[in-house]
Amino acid sequence: MKKRQVHASVKDERLIEKRRDQMIKGAVSLFKEKGFHRTTTREIAKEAGFSIGTLYEYIRTKEDVLYLVCDRIYDQVGERLQEELDMKRGNLESLKSAIRYYFRVMDEMQDEVLVMYQEAKSLSKDALPYVLNKELAMVAMFEQVIRNCMTAEGISMKEQQIQLMAHNIFVQGQMWGFRRWVLHRHFELEAYIEGQIELLVHGLTKGENVKNGSLSSN
Amino acid sequence: MKKRQVHASVKDERLIEKRRDQMIKGAVSLFKEKGFHRTTTREIAKEAGFSIGTLYEYIRTKEDVLYLVCDRIYDQVGERLQEELDMKRGNLESLKSAIRYYFRVMDEMQDEVLVMYQEAKSLSKDALPYVLNKELAMVAMFEQVIRNCMTAEGISMKEQQIQLMAHNIFVQGQMWGFRRWVLHRHFELEAYIEGQIELLVHGLTKGENVKNGSLSSN
Amino acid sequence: MKKRQVHASVKDERLIEKRRDQMIKGAVSLFKEKGFHRTTTREIAKEAGFSIGTLYEYIRTKEDVLYLVCDRIYDQVGERLQEELDMKRGNLESLKSAIRYYFRVMDEMQDEVLVMYQEAKSLSKDALPYVLNKELAMVAMFEQVIRNCMTAEGISMKEQQIQLMAHNIFVQGQMWGFRRWVLHRHFELEAYIEGQIELLVHGLTKGENVKNGSLSSN
Amino acid sequence: MKKRQVHASVKDERLIEKRRDQMIKGAVSLFKEKGFHRTTTREIAKEAGFSIGTLYEYIRTKEDVLYLVCDRIYDQVGERLQEELDMKRGNLESLKSAIRYYFRVMDEMQDEVLVMYQEAKSLSKDALPYVLNKELAMVAMFEQVIRNCMTAEGISMKEQQIQLMAHNIFVQGQMWGFRRWVLHRHFELEAYIEGQIELLVHGLTKGENVKNGSLSSN
DNA sequence: CATGAATGAGCCTTCATTCAT
DNA sequence: GATGAATGAAGGCTCATTCAT
Numbered sequence: 001m002k003k004r005q006v007h008a009s010v011k012d013e014r015l016i017e018k019r020r021d022q023m024i025k026g027a028v029s030l031f032k033e034k035g036f037h038r039t040t041t042r043e044i045a046k047e048a049g050f051s052i053g054t055l056y057e058y059i060r061t062k063e064d065v066l067y068l069v070c071d072r073i074y075d076q077v078g079e080r081l082q083e084e085l086d087m088k089r090g091n092l093e094s095l096k097s098a099i100r101y102y103f104r105v106m107d108e109m110q111d112e113v114l115v116m117y118q119e120a121k122s123l124s125k126d127a128l129p130y131v132l133n134k135e136l137a138m139v140a141m142f143e144q145v146i147r148n149c150m151t152a153e154g155i156s157m158k159e160q161q162i163q164l165m166a167h168n169i170f171v172q173g174q175m176w177g178f179r180r181w182v183l184h185r186h187f188e189l190e191a192y193i194e195g196q197i198e199l200l201v202h203g204l205t206k207g208e209n210v211k212n213g214s215l216s217s218n
Numbered sequence: 219m220k221k222r223q224v225h226a227s228v229k230d231e232r233l234i235e236k237r238r239d240q241m242i243k244g245a246v247s248l249f250k251e252k253g254f255h256r257t258t259t260r261e262i263a264k265e266a267g268f269s270i271g272t273l274y275e276y277i278r279t280k281e282d283v284l285y286l287v288c289d290r291i292y293d294q295v296g297e298r299l300q301e302e303l304d305m306k307r308g309n310l311e312s313l314k315s316a317i318r319y320y321f322r323v324m325d326e327m328q329d330e331v332l333v334m335y336q337e338a339k340s341l342s343k344d345a346l347p348y349v350l351n352k353e354l355a356m357v358a359m360f361e362q363v364i365r366n367c368m369t370a371e372g373i374s375m376k377e378q379q380i381q382l383m384a385h386n387i388f389v390q391g392q393m394w395g396f397r398r399w400v401l402h403r404h405f406e407l408e409a410y411i412e413g414q415i416e417l418l419v420h421g422l423t424k425g426e427n428v429k430n431g432s433l434s435s436n
Numbered sequence: 437m438k439k440r441q442v443h444a445s446v447k448d449e450r451l452i453e454k455r456r457d458q459m460i461k462g463a464v465s466l467f468k469e470k471g472f473h474r475t476t477t478r479e480i481a482k483e484a485g486f487s488i489g490t491l492y493e494y495i496r497t498k499e500d501v502l503y504l505v506c507d508r509i510y511d512q513v514g515e516r517l518q519e520e521l522d523m524k525r526g527n528l529e530s531l532k533s534a535i536r537y538y539f540r541v542m543d544e545m546q547d548e549v550l551v552m553y554q555e556a557k558s559l560s561k562d563a564l565p566y567v568l569n570k571e572l573a574m575v576a577m578f579e580q581v582i583r584n585c586m587t588a589e590g591i592s593m594k595e596q597q598i599q600l601m602a603h604n605i606f607v608q609g610q611m612w613g614f615r616r617w618v619l620h621r622h623f624e625l626e627a628y629i630e631g632q633i634e635l636l637v638h639g640l641t642k643g644e645n646v647k648n649g650s651l652s653s654n
Numbered sequence: 655m656k657k658r659q660v661h662a663s664v665k666d667e668r669l670i671e672k673r674r675d676q677m678i679k680g681a682v683s684l685f686k687e688k689g690f691h692r693t694t695t696r697e698i699a700k701e702a703g704f705s706i707g708t709l710y711e712y713i714r715t716k717e718d719v720l721y722l723v724c725d726r727i728y729d730q731v732g733e734r735l736q737e738e739l740d741m742k743r744g745n746l747e748s749l750k751s752a753i754r755y756y757f758r759v760m761d762e763m764q765d766e767v768l769v770m771y772q773e774a775k776s777l778s779k780d781a782l783p784y785v786l787n788k789e790l791a792m793v794a795m796f797e798q799v800i801r802n803c804m805t806a807e808g809i810s811m812k813e814q815q816i817q818l819m820a821h822n823i824f825v826q827g828q829m830w831g832f833r834r835w836v837l838h839r840h841f842e843l844e845a846y847i848e849g850q851i852e853l854l855v856h857g858l859t860k861g862e863n864v865k866n867g868s869l870s871s872n
Numbered sequence: 873c874a875t876g877a878a879t880g881a882g883c884c885t886t887c888a889t890t891c892a893t
Numbered sequence: 894g895a896t897g898a899a900t901g902a903a904g905g906c907t908c909a910t911t912c913a914t
Contacts, residue, residue, distance in 0.1 A: 164413045275878075
């Protein structure tokens with residue numbers, strides 16, 4: 001899926017890049033504080049350091065700002081994750097370490113993620129797919145890591161279960177941000193990470209000490 | 219925590235109940251479609267079947283509608299969950315069946331949950347705690363079920379892990395709603411439920427067929 | 437000029453009288469506090485001790501309440517003044533004592549007078565004349581007292597000057613109320629009264645101690 | 655007391671001055687006709703010659719318009735009065751001529767004064783003091799003129815009486831505006847002026863033709 | 873007669889967007 | 894390219910008035 005283009009009146013590409021950087025930086029900070037809808041374009045322009053007129057030289061509508069913000073955040077997270085994954089082989093340790101890395105990124109980019117998470121739904125039917133697509137790509141990365149891990153460790157798992165686990169990992173990373181109001185009260189980041197990894201790997205059945213030898217479902 | 223009261227000019231309690239029902243029903247459907255901010259009070263009134271003047275006989279501000287909606291949804295989910303849990307003993311089967319029940323409720327109330335999930339953040343600093351508190355109560359229910367299950371099955375688990383698992387279950391239920399755009403593409407409800415239960419119970423390590431006998435972390 | 441009739445749906449004249457009493461009393465207190473425009477009909481009804489529906493059984497529009505209030509106040513002031521004047525002969529002492537009496541009434545009815553003074557202009561073009569007429573009648577009373585006094589004291593004064601003086605007295609009485617924010621800071625009521633009487637009677641030229649024997653104007 | 659600042663979004667001070675001039679002019683004319691409360695902000699904008707949006711670039715609330723109007727009127731009256739007084743020595747003639755001047759200004763600015771007089775009470779508790787303060791300053795000017803006059807003419811008068819007389823002059827000037835509905839029926843401006851001066855200077859006791867040689871009070 | 877729920881016109885204010893300079 | 898004044902559609906909310914019970 002091609003990148004959705006946001007129209008700018010200005011021609012100088014270098015300038016566009018620069019101005020949009022300022023814009024996104026300011027917008028994230030404002031959206032974090034008051035949300036997309038409660039933030040005005042004037043505020044965005046001011047926070048970015050230029051006039052409202054100039055703002056509109058680089059976007060067409062307010063929603064463009066939101067799109068640009070979401071796009072940027074996904075790109076950053078995605079890139080960092082990709083780099084990390086490129087360096088790994090594909091065993092269980094790799095998976096764990098990918099998860100650790102991802103969770104830590106999510107911790108660092110907490111504000112951005114929270115913003116994106118809460119405001120993405122305000123994107124128009126037109127822009128949303130582009131953003132969701134990036135999300136899908138990230139989930140797919142985890143699927144691949146899990147798949148590699150399965151192979152390496154000789155574990156077999158249905159494709160659906162792999163997908164599901166990838167989704168869970170992905171959401172649990174975001175969770176650390178969007179449920180911080182409660183999680184940060186009870187967990188340090190590292191404890192959260194190791195706790196989730198533990199559950200992911202073993203589930204309820206830590207070890208063999210199960211009563212009657214079987215935990216079969218249904 | 220006492221219930222936050224939303225002021226109504228009208229005295230008749232029965233009428234208040236009735237009108238607020240209409241209002242909430244209409245609001246949920248509108249919020250689902252266009253979000254809280256893009257929905258006007260006039261639209262809410264119209265959808266509810268009365269005039270804008272009447273709407274404001276039963277609330278004070280637009281935000282009250284959102285609070286009422288969130289409050290109602292949590293109450294409904296919470297009540298249904300509580301009823302279900304009251305009927306169960308406390309073994310693993312109970313836990314699974316509670317999860318199944320919860321996920322099915324979340325499926326039924328998909329729209330409501332999605333709305334609440336995306337819009338709750340628009341609640342004022344004043345109203346938010348009341349809503350979050352209800353969420354906490356629901357998470358606590360799951361904690362208790364898990365704890366009972368552990369005892370019954372003779373499994374031991376750290377308190378923190380229990381909390382974490384409860385959070386995961388809770389969020390995975392919501393996930394079915396707020397990530398429907400992708401999950402429903404790949405899963406039937408029942409498949410999703412059984413898949414999640416499977417991961418929850420066994421994690422990655424389905425059975426004993428692990429390569430070198432150990433999957434210990436770190 | 438006939439009394440302007442305010443329509444009431446209710447027939448029982450005694451009841452009308454009673455309800456309007458309650459209404460006026462409540463309204464004065466509210467108008468005093470927040471002015472006519474900032475007072476709602478609901479508040480008036482509540483303060484009067486009955487429902488909004490009942491209020492509208494005794495008036496047709498909100499403005500009727502204002503008219504009723506103004507009418508009532510003028511009647512009360514007018515009646516008391518008339519009584520007092522009836523008892524007096526017509527010399528200078530009578531004039532002074534009428535002024536004293538009037539100023540004291542204005543002090544007692546300060547709130548009412550203030551209300552009427554500030555809100556009368558909100559009366560419709562229809563109702564205003566009736567109220568202004570009562571004011572004129574009161575000014576005329578003073579004119580008569582002054583005229584009597586002139587005759588009795590053997591002073592001659594042009595008719596226009598008499599009118600002017602009557603207006604001045606009338607306005608100075610109201611002044612005690614509507615400029616209370618400053619006057620009450622510097623004057624006790626009695627000092628104000630005697631001060632004004634002194635100026636009224638002697639003007640600038642207290643006694644004979646004028647420099648060069650003449651203070652003729654122009 | 656510092657000037658209360660009314661916030662404007664627009665930066666250009668020259669433009670602010672110009673737009674506010676238009677605004678005030680339009681507002682006075684509307685307030686005169688229908689009062690502050692019955693005038694809508696849209697009407698003010700239209701009368702001023704720009705859009706509602708533009709109006710709000712130069713004020714924050716409707717009440718700001720009222721404040722601006724009152725402020726402007728007091729400034730104009732105050733300035734003109736000050737200029738006049740600066741040119742005078744301080745004898746009786748000066749006083750008379752100051753009064754004449756003041757009354758004529760009040761005649762010219764009749765509409766403005768009427769508006770201010772009737773609507774000032776609608777100012778918030780916050781803004782009112784600034785306006786009342788200007789009024790006090792004007793009264794103080796008259797006090798000074800009277801005091802000078804007393805000295806020059808060798809008349810002695812208690813300080814309180816001077817204050818009172820200053821208030822009377824001030825209110826009588828306004829009276830010409832706010833009681834025009836009756837005064838203009840019976841007086842030409844010049845007749846009103848000379849009549850009031852006459853009463854002010856001599857009071858009731860024009861000359862010596864008093865019956866029994868004494869008009870002592872009490 | 874009394875009540876109070878219902879109505880909707882209309883008000884104040886905001887803010888995304890444009891465009892002349 | 895940059896600026897910021899101007900615009901007006903649209904939104905939240907109020908409140909005088911009506912009318913069925």
